Amino acid sequence: MAGRRTNLALLALLVLAFVTGLVSWLVGSALVRWVVIAHGIVGLGIVVLAPWKRTIARRGLARRRPGRGTAIALAVLIVSSIVAAIIHVTGIVRSVGTFSPLGIHVATAVAAIAVGVAHILQRPVRPRMTDLSRRNLLRSGAILGAGAAGWLALAGVLRATGARGAGRRMTGSFETGSGVPTGMPVTQWLHDSVQELDPASWRLHVLDGARTYPVDELARFGDTLRATLDCTGGWFAEQEWRGARLDRLLDGAVGESIVVRSVTGYSRRFPRSDASALLLATHVGGAPLSAGHGAPARLVAPGHRGFWWVKWVAAIDVSDEPWWWQPPFPLT
Ligand code: HEM
Ligand code: HEM
Ligand SMILES: Nc1nc2c(c(=O)[nH]1)N[C@H]1C(S)=C(S)[C@@H](COP(=O)(O)O)O[C@H]1N2
Ligand SMILES: [Mo]
Secondary structure (H helix, E strand, O other), X not given: OHHHHHHHHHHHHHHHHHHHHHHHHHOOOOOHHHHHHHHHHHHHHHHHHHHHHHHHHHHHHHOOXXXXXXXXXXXXXXXXXXXXXXXXXXXXXXXXXOEOHXXXXXXXXXXXXXXXXXXXXXXXXXXXXXXXXXXXXXXXHHHHHHHHHHHHHHHHHHHHHOOHHHHOOOOOXXXXXXXXXXXXXXXXXXXXXXXXXXXXXXXXXXXXOOEEEOHHHHHHHOEEEEEEEEEOOOEEEEEEEEEEEHHHHOOOOOOOEEEEEEOOOOEEEEEHHHHHHOEEEEEEOOEEOXXXXXXXXXXXXXXXXXXXXXXXEEEEEEEOXXXXXXOOOOOO
């Protein structure tokens, strides 16, 4: 049955799209380029299968039975997600009210995975050993090949038309306010709110408060770093940051990981050996940080997506837990 194989291929592509999408937020190194490209190819592979799935859906819809609503909801979510993704990629529309095409893409994709599980439970497909035949593997290769052709065609059209989307970073983010800190969006991960802290009374607590620093003392370290803040919301900015390197603040402290905690409770954990690459910034672009961007001090974590760049830092400690002993994404 061609329908069965199409459904199984869709399942594989959906899982791969979901995984590569999430991994593209977790990888900070240059490897992210390949993850993002793989994500695009897999996602467009789903579009390639659309004509076959349309036939299956039409046949299925003709037989009214329970599970129909789930199937239709899934179709609406997947189509919305892919349309939003392509709008994001072109850069033609950057916001729809308070939403961004990328935000809509990810939200509908996450919802589609949940509804997709229900759809598969209501319309089960039993895999067979022969699904892994040479012939079917070649067919899978052809789907990915068509997805790759689609990806190249889209990239070519963007370049030829000079669309904004052609000039994005390897993560897919758009340049916004490089060298102009006031031009950077103020972004919170989930529901933190901007903290207005009094720099005169604020203190950084290091190593369980064994060392405390007022903001001007941190600024006097004078360590500078050019680094790119790249938010998973789809924008990035390169700035000149100034403050104190963590290897200087943590000099002599022994442990597996460094925990950087915000006054809001938001925190991230890094390998102890990363200290010299991390900066606790008090200044950006030659001026003190604004409240929105994390004053009196915020972390600068080159090679990590924005959600690692803890704002309104309260404390920096070392711990015996390994750095990966934390949720992959912040939970607040
Ligand atoms: C892009 C994701 C998918 C969308 C948008 C989608 C949508 C639909 C729709 C609209 C129908 C017809 C409604 C009905 O049967 O009542 C349907 C039927 C069906 N779907 Fe999906 N589906 C998707 C993925 C999958 C996957 C991954 C599987 C299984 C691995 C699957 C298995 C089936 C089966 C077995 C039917 C019934 C076909 C028939 O009875 O003729 N679908 N799907
Ligand atoms: C059902 C799952 C998903 C599908 C079918 C899907 C599909 C797509 C498609 C077709 C594109 C356009 C690719 C291109 O032309 O370059 C895209 C882009 C993108 N998706 Fe997804 N996606 C899914 C889930 C996710 C998730 C869970 C995330 C993040 C957590 C994500 C993040 C992104 C990003 C950042 C882009 C822009 C990449 C670029 O700039 O090329 N996606 N997605
Ligand atoms: N305390 C705290 N720090 C945080 C966040 C947050 O929600 N709370 N959001 C992070 C995210 S997702 C990003 S992209 C950057 C954004 O920095 P900006 O607002 O200075 O542009 O801050 C990070 N630091
Ligand atoms: Mo972010």
